[in-house]
Amino acid sequence: DGFFGRWQRRNATGTLPHCIAQLQVSGALDNLRLVTGEATGEFRDMWFADSDVHKTLEAAAWQLTSNPDDERLRAFVDATAALLVKAQGDDGYLNSHYTVVKPELRWQELHYSHELYVAGHLIQAAVAAARAGVGDDLVAVARRCADLLVDRFGGADAPPGIDGHPGVETALVELFRVTGHRPYLDLARRMVDRRGHGVLDGERFGSAYLQDHVPVRQAEEVAGHVVRQLYLLAGVVDVAVETGDEELFDAARRLWDDAFGRKTYITGAQGSRHRDEAFGDPYELPADRAYGETCAAIASVHWNWRMLLATGESRYGDELERALYNAVAGSTSEDGTNFFYSNPLHLRTGHDGSHEDAPSQRLPWYSCACCPPNLARLVASLHGYAATTDDTGVQVHLYSAGAVRTAAGEVVTRTRYPWDGRVELDVTGPVPFTLALRVPGWCAEASVRVDGVPVDVRAEDGYLRLHRDWSDGATVTLDLAMPVRVVTAHPHVDAVRGCVALARGPLVYCVEQVDLPAGVVLEDVRVDPTAAFEPTGLPGVPVALTAPAATVPPGDDALYRTDVPEPAATPFRLTAVPYFLWGNRSPGPMRVWIPTTTTG
């Protein structure tokens, strides 16, 4: 019944059924039925719409690990797997667009086709099915597809075989992990190494967009299309870890430093430009035109998770948590059936919401529907990110009520996190082991007690480690001090100069028009950064924040002016709500970064 549990229930009852229904409406399933002869008509939707099917299938497979008795879900998985079995060619090829619309161009336009990207999502669905124990058929389909890729692109003289949209790399490594079949890993490594030599046709979008402008090992900055860059980097880490390639891993670290040190929003969103859905220059982080694609935030979770597993360093968990609780969580409506594709940090008064890339409120579906099923698969697998186990014991990375059962021992967690910083863990285990508890980077003061007795332990790499005999069971109480933080940005972030953001625990807050007194224009609000911000409750908002604030009118309509005296400020009490909840009560202006009274 914790935060994750509720999120997963909403996903199971809202998002996932919605996605399944949309697959029918959009034509994505019918496209595959065109291949099998079960449908007639034209190909519909995006040329890579098969990936929506695969992602939804992956979500359903993960969901079945939580709800193994969900018959409707199992029926969807079985029927869809059967459709894919039937739609797959004898050689293993499975792509409805190229099969139906332009079979003669199969593998001929990899810069554009998404064929390997789609194959990657097929493989990911199969990996999920294998781990959920629900889809031998799917694994067989994915292996036939992967074998075809190895056959075509794995040989010494094979063509480069890289896709304009990365994604298949991490899928191949995952399939290697499930099957132990080394050629999948070898192919993923080849793909990583062949990228960056300008082999893709970059005429329309440029080679950075396609992640083909520089070899990964030499790259100094994240660049180009954000989702492409991050999907690639997840695969890079997978390859580096499985092959022990330190040079490659160092490249991932270097690019991480650039991405999270200079090109990430406070919500964890990434992508500063609508044009090309791209990273911007260092510190180019406009709040209003933040692109922050939902899929990019999901990809950030994937990449950070891999970095965390590879290093055990909490800072990767920090960025995973930042993206998860803010950018990812905020992308979905409270009922789970409406979504943001882009995730701005400021919706202006007077915003023109007529563009699908910058709507004024969440929409039920998109012409490019990559995000909703991507959300469904992430949230359905969310429990997998809470904790890990290794030889030393159990590591808890994310705190949510629930139970972790491993060979080493069992950890049952009670907490209201992220609303409260107290986490109680009932720990048992047959032999002594180390319980490692992540102390988030935002937390300046963490304390821990075992059965009520304070323990003097310091975090290393961001983890508090308790090694003991848990055989009699013990209750560990972790207290993460969670004061309201008044955050400023690096001064090179021009877009939010003179502004502060409010945060508490992992949550970033925002101000919505709906909480302002009548007649107050959002852009006129000023906060005193030294004011006492107090937690409070609002209907539907477990912890809102309030503080004295002021509204200051522009004073003059002139766009550019000299010598305009500062108009009088009118005090009022400001309420801020968690960013991830914005737009649920009433669509309207919103902003994360609030100008201060000292700047004007």
Added chain:
Amino acid sequence: DGFFGRWQRRNATGTLPHCIAQLQVSGALDNLRLVTGEATGEFRDMWFADSDVHKTLEAAAWQLTSNPDDERLRAFVDATAALLVKAQGDDGYLNSHYTVVKPELRWQELHYSHELYVAGHLIQAAVAAARAGVGDDLVAVARRCADLLVDRFGGADAPPGIDGHPGVETALVELFRVTGHRPYLDLARRMVDRRGHGVLDGERFGSAYLQDHVPVRQAEEVAGHVVRQLYLLAGVVDVAVETGDEELFDAARRLWDDAFGRKTYITGAQGSRHRDEAFGDPYELPADRAYGETCAAIASVHWNWRMLLATGESRYGDELERALYNAVAGSTSEDGTNFFYSNPLHLRTGHDGSHEDAPSQRLPWYSCACCPPNLARLVASLHGYAATTDDTGVQVHLYSAGAVRTAAGEVVTRTRYPWDGRVELDVTGPVPFTLALRVPGWCAEASVRVDGVPVDVRAEDGYLRLHRDWSDGATVTLDLAMPVRVVTAHPHVDAVRGCVALARGPLVYCVEQVDLPAGVVLEDVRVDPTAAFEPTGLPGVPVALTAPAATVPPGDDALYRTDVPEPAATPFRLTAVPYFLWGNRSPGPMRVWIPTTTTG
């Protein structure tokens, strides 16, 4: 030898020959030769590349009014006119792309084809030729083309006939002015009125991009693709003025208030978004991602000129002047052969200049080459914007050394404007008339003397009016006080909060990396808005500005932080140069808006 004179000479010796040479390189002339059979091969360049030919031809025609003896230029005009005569179809159709590549789609994809846009530029070239007295052939070609448009789109039952890219409207009105042929005006008016009803296929770009989302008479905000919007509005004013349509003119006024009150950069540039080359929301004016297309600034000059002529109100002259001296002037290199397509107000340290839409320095040509020949035609006709004459006398709108000769009288101007605010005008005339002198909106203190004797006169609608008998000749001395102005933006312009811009006269200034002490990062510079800014000279910069300033390092590398103490400031002497000159000495970071010492 004034500012305009030098600019026009650079245009004549640099930009215009460069454009003529590029027409050959790009294939634009060969495309027309494909039609006439004088060339073989494939169509090259953009599908609307004929317009580059027409714009260059227009520039050449205007230039011949200044240099009637330029034989090479006359030869270009004659040869190109002959080519157009030959390439024109018997029915008057003249468009190389549709004739060569897809004749079956003639007039069938107006949302995309630019056929009317191209026709508009043909007509504009002919109008210039007519006014320059150099091209009877061209006028005949343009009339046959316009007659075809009237024939096809002018009838009561005719299809709507509006182009996805406006421009032909103002051309048709201009052709009406030259020929007195009313059907051209009637067609322009129909086109204006038929627009905004969603008749164009907006699937790819949306109807706002195509200026087909709302009828002009009902529009409340400028929106969509900036150049399309501004070209349309120039035509709207032309139609409103020629038909006495006050409702239509009111719409233009309303949209002007929105454009210049909420959506214009301090440089006069417009277009806040690279995506769709579009206007943004109100006050969405990022300095770094300013699109500010050069053609948009040129279009702003065209629109404001028409508004000024229609109303006599100086504020339109103010915006014309702002755009001209900053956005337009800055788009071209000092040698006249390199150009910006987009005109940002901040080039970040670490900028990735690999994209053609945001290069780090001016480029000699562009894949979409609309801007360079558009600059050539504007600058070649620049003297036409300096002054007007009517029944009351002579109105001087822009100050540059030169002579205006009208039936009412003659005005010879001596001035170093915009470097200096003193303007001396030697005025003569056979009968008494009113000399009206524009007082720019930036000028808080204007005084005027006649033959050394102060005249007590106040500006009305932004003009000082001197009515007298000039038959003996008199020297009018206008002194426009030109102190350095420290400008702030409306507080809703989040992008430049806590920053100031420096301006002097019509010129906006900027800080370039090349003028900073070694080791100082541009983004660390802080100015004291109360400091005394002093004019100074630099090689190649008649008036630079200097003041005490400081460099303040970030203090901490963290992208988001709490409680970072303000690092120590290191004082240094800042130099700012006119924005329009940036990037001429050394490519590198630049910014117009400088954070203040009081904000951090």
